[in-house]
Amino acid sequence: MQILPKLDFTNSAFNNRASKIALITGGDGTIGHKFVEHLITRGWFIHVVTSSRTRAEDFFTSHGIPNGPATKLHFHECDLSKLDKVAQFVGDFKKENLQIDLVICNAGVLHPRDMWNDQAVADGMNVNVISHALMIESLHPVLARDNRILLVGSCCSHGAFVTKRMIKSGTQLLYSAAGPYQAYASSKLLLASYGEQLTLSMRTSHPGHQVITVHPGVVPSGLYRNTNPITRFATAFILPFFLRNAEDAALLCLHTAFRDDLPNGSYCEDGKVVRCGTKFDKEDLSAIYGLIQKEVQTALSDKKNL
Numbered sequence: 001m002q003i004l005p006k007l008d009f010t011n012s013a014f015n016n017r018a019s020k021i022a023l024i025t026g027g028d029g030t031i032g033h034k035f036v037e038h039l040i041t042r043g044w045f046i047h048v049v050t051s052s053r054t055r056a057e058d059f060f061t062s063h064g065i066p067n068g069p070a071t072k073l074h075f076h077e078c079d080l081s082k083l084d085k086v087a088q089f090v091g092d093f094k095k096e097n098l099q100i101d102l103v104i105c106n107a108g109v110l111h112p113r114d115m116w117n118d119q120a121v122a123d124g125m126n127v128n129v130i131s132h133a134l135m136i137e138s139l140h141p142v143l144a145r146d147n148r149i150l151l152v153g154s155c156c157s158h159g160a161f162v163t164k165r166m167i168k169s170g171t172q173l174l175y176s177a178a179g180p181y182q183a184y185a186s187s188k189l190l191l192a193s194y195g196e197q198l199t200l201s202m203r204t205s206h207p208g209h210q211v212i213t214v215h216p217g218v219v220p221s222g223l224y225r226n227t228n229p230i231t232r233f234a235t236a237f238i239l240p241f242f243l244r245n246a247e248d249a250a251l252l253c254l255h256t257a258f259r260d261d262l263p264n265g266s267y268c269e270d271g272k273v274v275r276c277g278t279k280f281d282k283e284d285l286s287a288i289y290g291l292i293q294k295e296v297q298t299a300l301s302d303k304k305n306l
């Protein structure tokens with residue numbers, strides 16, 4: 001049975017670009033570092049947003065990938081759960097005057113159940129959704145004309161419980177304490193919905209930008225560090241024999257992001273466009289986008305007022 005589509009990196013959208021510069025959040029994570037390895041071997045320059053520069057430097061050095069000034073790999077330390085820090089990072093990054101060809105919104109977190117409180121709810125939503133929206137909205141001026149934006153989503157979004165009434169409730173939708181698994185699923189659904197609506201809002205202002213949300217597959221990874229002991233044991237020792245590995249997941253996501261035959265704003269699983277959030281109509285998508293935008297604008301204006 002063929003699960004992965006044929007992965008091809010010969011198309012001109014990937015290869016024949018004036019420049020090849022990528023910004024990747026969580027680029028030192030399980031799937032993230034495979035994006036980095038793959039892109040670097042194909043001549044790309046990478047900027048990784050990491051929660052720990054020292055750890056990222058050690059990690060890539062131990063993997064034989066040179067990093068730092070005069071190399072192809074650069075690190076930017078930023079805690080994505082803190083929107084003021086994200087706004088600061090984006091402001092500084094823009095001063096580097098780079099033109100970005102690919103943005104991979106890969107960082108993600110599933111919070112521990114035993115530390116589940118209002119702060120954890122906000123942190124999770126910020127990492128999984130709002131920080132990435134903030135980066136995309138602020139980076140518009142430095143994105144290449146034919147830029148690709150890859151949002152790393154999750155099939156968990158099918159299990160999210162988000163009703164029209166919740167959407168109408170405003171920011172409560174983003175920050176309600178539904179429990180870690182439900183909050184993770186909702187955040188990934190909101191991320192895909194944001195991506196879909198983003199393409200509509202950019203249709204005239206940035207017609208060359210392509211946004212695709214991709215489920216990478218289920219991969220044993222650091223994401224599961226906060227799950228219960230049985231799941232952690234199975235994920236570490238049993239499931240690796242059955243699940244997708246991080247390299248295949250990263251290749252699938254990249255391949256999907258650079259395809260030219262997908263409708264802009266699609267959500268994809270295993271190379272196929274899948275409807276995410278079946279119950280959402282245009283009004284819902286626009287309301288979700290508006291809520292996320294509001295958080296982004298608040299974070300940006302808070303930074304200006306500092």
Ligand SMILES: NC(=O)c1ccc[n+]([C@@H]2O[C@H](COP(=O)([O-])OP(=O)(O)OC[C@H]3O[C@@H](n4cnc5c(N)ncnc54)[C@H](OP(=O)(O)O)[C@@H]3O)[C@@H](O)[C@H]2O)c1
Binds near residue numbers: 025028050052127218
């Ligand atoms: N693995 C799967 O089965 C699976 C399935 C569906 C979707 N996904 C998605 O795939 C993406 C990659 O996940 P993964 O499986 O590779 O897990 P991972 O190894 O835990 O990678 C997640 C990355 O996000 C970073 N991150 C988390 N919180 C952050 C914060 N506050 N500030 C900065 N960086 C932060 C992590 O850094 P730290 O280590 O410093 O926290 C790590 O580098 C995620 O978006 C995840 O939701 C994964």
